[in-house]
């Protein structure tokens with residue numbers, strides 16, 4: 001089964017335009033991610049290893065090479081190690 005985004009309500013899977021990101025190593029940043037992913041739901045006692053957050057939930061400046069990727073100089077977006085997801089899909093969807 002293909003990997004997909006773990007954020008509640010988001011069904012994004014990895015593609016050319018969507019990248020999936022694993023939990024950061026920094027404990028403080030990690031805690032913010034977990035808070036974001038579970039939002040109003042109860043956080044499980046043991047966080048699953050397969051947690052992924054897709055690039056839709058991050059602002060452009062969360063990526064160290066966003067401009068390079070946009071211009072075609074990079075094939076994969078690299079997330080700033082201290083970036084925290086901040087957007088929920090559906091909050092301002094246009095589709």
Ligand SMILES: [Zn+2]
Nearest residue numbers: 005010012054
């Ligand atoms: Zn997502």
